[in-house]
Amino acid sequence: MEQLHTQLQQVNLVSISAIEGMGGVGKTELAIQYTQQYKSSYEGGICWLFAREFNVGTQVIGFAQSQLNLKIPEGLELYDQVAFCWRNWCEGDVLLVLDDVVNYRRDIEPYLPSAAFTRFKIVMTTRQKFSPPVQSLSLDVLSPEQSLELLTVLIGKERVQQDFEIANTLCHWLEYLPLGIELVGRYLLERKELSLFTLLFRLQEKALERQAIRYAALKLNEENSTSTGRRGAEAAFELSWVELDNNSQHLGKLLSVFASAPIPWYLAESAERNYCENSNGGNKFDVEEMEEARAKLLRFHLLQLLQQQEQIYRLHSLIREFFRSKLEGEPDVTTSDSKAN
DSSP states (O other): OOHHHHHHOOOOSSEEEEEEEEEEEEEEHHHHHHHSGGGGOOOEEEEEEEETSOOOOHHHHHHHHHHHHOOTTTTTOOHHHHHHHHHOOOSOEEEEEEEEEEEEEIGGGGGGTTTTTTTTTEEEESSSSOOSSEEEOOOOOOOOOHHHHHHHHOHHHHHHHHHHHHHHHHHHHHHTTTHHHHHHHHHHHHHHTTOHHHHHHHHHEEEEEETTTGGGGSSSTTTOOOOOOOOOOHHHHHHTTTSOOHHHHHHHHHTTTTOOOOOEEEHHHHHHHHHHHHHTOOOOOOOOHHHHHHHHHHHHTTEEETTTTTTEEEOOOHHHHHHHHHTTTTTTTOHHHOOOO
């Protein structure tokens, strides 16, 4: 939060700080916590906009009318109405939070305040990587210690201490993804009779069937959940999946057949070349298309670069299973783990 606040206080520009990261890593939660802790810094108010679900311009106008009592002149085009709102916003620094940005140039940029209005500070949560002048604050998964602390907050110190090693193993199995730990913790909280060992065993068994991501423990209980997370693990990844083109989706499915270990890129290329040569569709291997697909997976934080010089990558275990689930019903694409490796 301190780093985010520092980025937003730069002068002579509209500060845009993108909170990046894979689905479930805590981007929206960080934005919420920031607005609560630093609200006194924004005398002009905090305006939270849902960038994915609704038109940003319409939301700005609605906020200005309902919260600021602005009377917008009739007959103006949408962009002019939004510009009127920025010009007549109440005094003081203003924080705009744009949650879950998908297409910045199309959905966000046309509605932003002019660069002359330096008092407007902007935070975007997004699954994509941005380049300058947009400032980025990338989020990673938790450390093992932080993961165990989060699980302890959810299910209680006594329950964790009773099965301390199993609790550590459970966090490790989830690869320290905040959303995964929160979903599992809330699942355990509702089932006090269920041991951590039993849940871990069930998740591991489901993983063998490639069904762990669809197991109830990793779904959001929409009826009585008080979580700030709005989706289960599979649904969170699905939002990124639908933004991928066909080549990127194909690459994700291809990488999912590798073992749960670092993947040297030359092996991925070899597997794709082998697929193209043996497919009935006569697909042609194109190294540039494959590299572009890789760049998109990296941009959406669905693939992680481990070693740049050696070109070694990895998939989070839950993302790997999500990609693998997309292979169901596609026998012409599916390959055994041993062949891919």
